[in-house]
Amino acid sequence: MKTYKKQFFLLLCFVALVVAACSDEMEDYRKFTDGGEISYTEKLDSVKVFTGRERLYLRGVLNADPKITSFRVYWNNKADSVVVPVNRTKPIDTLSVYINDLEENIYNLEVRTYDEELNSSIPVNITAEVYGERYQETLYNRTVISNVLIGNDLTVSYSSMDLTTGVLGTEIQYTSSNTSEIEEVYVPIDSAMAFIEDFMSGSEYQYRTIFKPEPTSIDTFYTDYKSYTPEPKLTDPPYLLNSSYPFEILEGGSRWGTPLGWIHNEAALSHDGYGALDGELFDLESGWGEPDLINAKVYQTVILPAGTYAYSINIAETNYEGADNNLDKAYFTVAKGPQLPDVSDVETSPMTLAFERVNKANGLNRLLAFTLEETTQLSIGVQTTNDAGAGRFLKINSFELNQFSKAPYLKNASAPYKLASTGSRWGTPADWIHNDAAMSHTDNGPQGAYDGNSAKWDLESGWGQPNIVNGKVYQVLFLEPGTYTYTVTIFATNYSGTRGTSDQAYFVVAKGNTLPDVVDVETAEETLVYDRVDSANDNTRILSFTISEPTKVAIGGETTNAEGVGRFLQVESFKLVKQ
Template sequence: MKTFKKQFFLLLCFVALVLVAACSDEMEDYRKFTEGGEINYTEKMDSIKVFTGRERLYLQGIVNADPKITSFRVYWNSKADSVVVPVTRTKPVDTLSVYIDDLEENIYNLEVRTYDDELNSSIPVNITAEVYGSRYQNTLYNRPVISNVLIGNDLTVSYSSMDLTTGVLGTEIQYTSSNTSEIEEFYVPIDSAMAFIEDFTSGSEYQYRTIFKPEPTSIDTFYTDYQGYIPEPKLTDPPYLLNSSYPFEILEGGSRWGTPVGWIHNEAALSHGGYGALDGELFDLESGWGEPDLINAKVYQTVILPAGTYAYSINIAETNYEGADNNLDKAYFTVAKGPQLPDVSEVETSSETLAYERVNKANGLNSLLTFTLEETTQLSIGVQTTNDGGAGRYLKINSFKLNQFSKAPYLENAVAPYKLSSSGSRWGTPENWIHNDAAMNHTDNGPQGAYDGNSAKWDLESGWGQPNIVNGKVYQVLFLEPGTYTYTVTIFATNYTGTRGTSDQAYFVVAEGETLPDVADVETAEETLVYDRVDSANDNTRILSFTISEPTKVAIGGETTNEEGVGRFLQVESFKLVKQ
């Protein structure tokens, strides 16, 4: 037992010596490591955020416990580059920040340390940030525009969608205001599919660019280059005026008076309990006989027309206005530039007025105003009245018409080779010509008519395996000024026999209106102005002359009916209309 205790005591002494030696070694290592003094760490920057930009970035963080901090440093490029920012502590919690400029476009690993006056530093804080530049800029593009619709001063721009991951924010438009003549700016956010501008100056150019931020918190905004665009006004299609003849369609009304569809009314014109301009289904501006006065009443439509010469015609049912014979009553048919008519008192002197006629029952029931536009123009066209206080006045109208005079050479696509709107392997249909169903007698990639690809000529042809043409009409509609005209047709080939045959009839015709008379009625119809019955025995150049004494809408072309099962053709080299 004594021997065991002695051995155990010796073992404990050995362990104690080992422990003492180990501690001595550690103290020596610590003295070496702390030579020159104790290590002091400053407080690290907390809540660090980095905001990207164009060839720069902005870094921000906070310190809240260490009053000894006098600066902080941001390192990048593996500490090859850095920036030092002095710090003056003023609050328990201070926000520290720095802009780092002149950085190349790249992704950066940043190291942030704080320091005190003795250059003791904090432990590092690492954060990654991306800097943007020309590479990102070169990927940007303007938001695609689907359409521009300009009606008067109202511009609607429709946009397509974009990839939102590009950082697109919206589009900026610069335009000239029609109200102030100054350059205005309009912003369209990316989630808006359309821009609506109500004061755009027609005929002017607008500039637009698209705005981006590569990241939502970026400190810099990127822009595409400006692009310019001149919107073309949306033209009003013929017949230009809506709801313009008896019976007029009623928008709303009472037991007698109503308001017509498609017309603009100022408040003064709505004199019959909030309704105006209709008596039943007849257009009527009326005062007296228990109805209120009409003072500066205006009823009109607004249109946008291309350059050209126009005729505004009105057929009056009845009126008791007396023109200049009674200066207390004034009624006008007016055409004026802009989105509304001038006041009644200014019709004859306004610079906006293009044409007017003062209504006078002594002048008959038909009025005609002609005017010329040098460029695409917004117009207001209608009627306006002011009656003598308490006087009974009426202006009842059957119809309004607006037509553009056709310009020389009048007929379009009127000489070989003819342009085709559709075609098959042989037969086709020429552009700009109106065809009734009977003229579309060839089934060749759909219905075709009035063109033969074999001869490359205008052609009304039946037989030889093709269906009959019975009352086939092919023509154009023109609106002509008064004068004498010559209609010349050069025939390429025909086998029609004129009056030598009875069952076959082919005519070149000019007739008043919007269509040709039926073949059977050409020679007797009131609307026929001139005709020539086709006969192969005659000269191939056919000349027809006619005179009109007033602006007239005419149909001009050719028409045929062939004998049952007989092969007939009428091939035309050219059509020509000339005013003498």
């Protein structure tokens, strides 16, 4: 019993001490508040801060406190601040402020709300980074890997970038070929290529790369513009695809078809959706139960560098009559741009570079010459239009486009010769065409027509090397009409001309894409001029020839030898001059 009394006494003492302490604290509180209670305003809720260029944007939600008349944002240890008045308009308001003219740095912000009596809320603290010139100086343009321009179609390929830089994409400004106005396209960073279908050839485009330092940043950063002038992708010789009989068929029926590699407008596809092929022969035909051809166009588009060109057509058969029949028209046409002009405009269009109205009386071989002053996109082909019910046909064996060769005509034509490939001794000169027989030396792969010991152009057999049978080494040129001199300076040879019947060597100029076989050089119709090599003759050999029309020629040297015979033909230089 005594124990319980003792415990009860101790409990009373503890309660008395607590009450006394609380009384002291309340007294201190009343002294601090001058006898009043502390009044807190509601704090700003859901506070978010968004980074920017030398500024911040802060936003938060105010729920129910109607007494709030302002909020304040402090930074730099409260040395700087901004006060924002608050006008309550609804039970829940979103409050925000832009803080401008900040230096690039990391900021610790303190946000408080206030009422009219300047009672404040408890603070809300948040950290944000401001970006500026230091960040700007770290930015760089996305690297362009390539520009491919074909006609008005531009493809720009880009490298990848470090995404942690905040890169968003690329902005391109270019001149439209359709409107001549500046257009803009955006290429997101996850796209490796940009495709522009109306780029004005010959113009430049400029681009810049876009960044946001943080995904929610209120400001976008840009690199300086960088400019490019894309060079058109040139069409390689022989320029025209699928250009001779038998023409490859893209699609077709039992008789009529459509040739592969050619562009057709709808009017040209007049035979149940097919057109321009009769079997494997190129043919634009109407009448005899077939539909009329009205403004039919069949052509190819090429991009060519400056130069003079010849568009050649070999007609198989036609019944077009030129200006003798103005109801039915057919043209061979060369025009600037991605398509041919309409038939009615061929002769007057400023886009037309060359044309010929088809007339059966003019012969079957037609040639149109034209000159380009700069790299140009061209459309080259054929087009027709016919009177209702007229039976007309234009059957063509081949089309050909050639650039006239320019002086000095022959490439890599004197010592020291540039090599396309080489071994320890034997090599192959660049820019020359070689048949397999001329590549007779196995030295780091097949080699031919160059001897490293003499550093000369050389067709050589024997002394442990294979014999050469009908070996040909030459270049192909397209020449204007005129008289030419082909001069060959021999360094050394042991060929004996007509004194040796089994071993033959010739310098030859022949019409066409190749030299005639050695056994046919002296009799072939294609041969324009030849010289049989003989060590007894002077080492400077001069061959002259005349052509009366633009002509493709093969020009070079060729040899054939008996098994095991040691023969060499070493040449210091080749030269072609127009008189």
